[in-house]
Amino acid sequence: MPSMPSPIKPLKPLRGVRVLSLALNLPGPAALMRLKAMGATCLKAEPPGPKSAPAGTSGDPMGQYNPTAYTTLHDGIKVITIDLKSDKGQAALHKELARTDLLLTSFRPSALAKLGLGWKALHKAFPALSVVAIVGAPGTRAEEPGHDLTYLADAGLVTGLELPATLFADMGGALMASAAALQAVLAQKTSGKGSFQEVALSDAAAWLALPRSWGLTQPQGAVGGAHAGYRVYPCKDGRVAVAALEPHFAAALCGAAGVVMTGIATLFQPATHAAIAAFLAGQTRKQLDKLGAAKDIPLHTLVD
Structure with a gap:
C-alpha cells in the first residue's frame, strides 16, 4: 500500500520578524493574525481598560463587545497594556520599538502626532523600523470619521436598507495591511531602512467594488x-x-x-x-x- 504524502507545511516568510501592533478593533488585529500565521513574532500593546470595568478588561473595544472574536484574533499573540499618554508608557513603548521591525497602527494621523508617533519622529529615532498605518480614507481624508459601513456605502456596495453580510472593508483592509507588511519587510532587507505605508479602508472597499463598477455584479451582469x-x-x-x-x-x-x-x-x-x-x-x-x-x-x- 503506497504511503500517504506528507502534508505541505505552510510557508513562514516572516519568521524572525518582530511586529508590534497598536491597532485596535478589527482591521489591525485581523492583519496581525495573518502576520503571525506567516511566522512573525507578534506583540499587541493595548491601552488600559475603562476605569469602570472589572480589572483585566481589555483596552481594545473588540474585547468588550465581542470576546469570541477578540479571543480568535489574538490566539497565540502576547498582549500587554501600555498607557501611551504617560511618560512611563512612552518609555515602555520606545523600549519595545527598539527591538521591533514593523509597527502596525490604526490611529488618525493627528492622534499619532500627539503621541510622538509621527513617521518623521519614528524614522529619526528608529531608522530600520517600518510602519503600516491603517486609516479610514487616504491622504488628507485620513482625519475623517468613518467605519466599514460608510466606506462600503461610498464604494456603492450598500444597495438597500439591509446591512452587508460581513465587514468587507475591514477584512479587505486587513489583507491589504498584511500585504503592505510583506512589502515593507522585503524593502527593509534590500535597503536596510524602514518605510512608511498607509492602508486606507476606503481603498479596500473601492477595490472590492471593482467588479460592480465593471457591471459584472449589476442586475444585467x-x-x-x-x-x-x-x-x-x-x-x-x-x-x-x-x-x-x-x-x-x-x-x-x-x-x-x-x-x-x-x-x-x-x-x-x-x-x-x-x-x-x-x-x-x-x-x-x-x-x-x-x-x-x-x-x-x-x-x-x-x-x-
Whole structure:
C-alpha cells in the first residue's frame, strides 16, 4: 500500500520578524493574525481598560463587545497594556520599538502626532523600523470619521436598507495591511531602512467594488442575476446557490432541468430562468447535493 504524502507545511516568510501592533478593533488585529500565521513574532500593546470595568478588561473595544472574536484574533499573540499618554508608557513603548521591525497602527494621523508617533519622529529615532498605518480614507481624508459601513456605502456596495453580510472593508483592509507588511519587510532587507505605508479602508472597499463598477455584479451582469446559471434559487426545503457559469457547467445544469441549450445566450433568456427555477423548486436539498456531485454542477444548498 503506497504511503500517504506528507502534508505541505505552510510557508513562514516572516519568521524572525518582530511586529508590534497598536491597532485596535478589527482591521489591525485581523492583519496581525495573518502576520503571525506567516511566522512573525507578534506583540499587541493595548491601552488600559475603562476605569469602570472589572480589572483585566481589555483596552481594545473588540474585547468588550465581542470576546469570541477578540479571543480568535489574538490566539497565540502576547498582549500587554501600555498607557501611551504617560511618560512611563512612552518609555515602555520606545523600549519595545527598539527591538521591533514593523509597527502596525490604526490611529488618525493627528492622534499619532500627539503621541510622538509621527513617521518623521519614528524614522529619526528608529531608522530600520517600518510602519503600516491603517486609516479610514487616504491622504488628507485620513482625519475623517468613518467605519466599514460608510466606506462600503461610498464604494456603492450598500444597495438597500439591509446591512452587508460581513465587514468587507475591514477584512479587505486587513489583507491589504498584511500585504503592505510583506512589502515593507522585503524593502527593509534590500535597503536596510524602514518605510512608511498607509492602508486606507476606503481603498479596500473601492477595490472590492471593482467588479460592480465593471457591471459584472449589476442586475444585467453575468454574475449579478442575468445569467440563469449563476443565481440563488428556492428549492423544496431551502435554497440553492448555483454557480454554473462556464459553458460546460451551464450545459450540465440545462440538461438536468430539461432546457435545450443552443449557446450561452440561452442562459440569459427569461424562459430559461423560469424553467431552471421550476426544476430546482421541485428538488430537495439532498437531491440537489446528489445532482451536483453526479453531474459536476457547482452548487451549494442552504437551509431557508
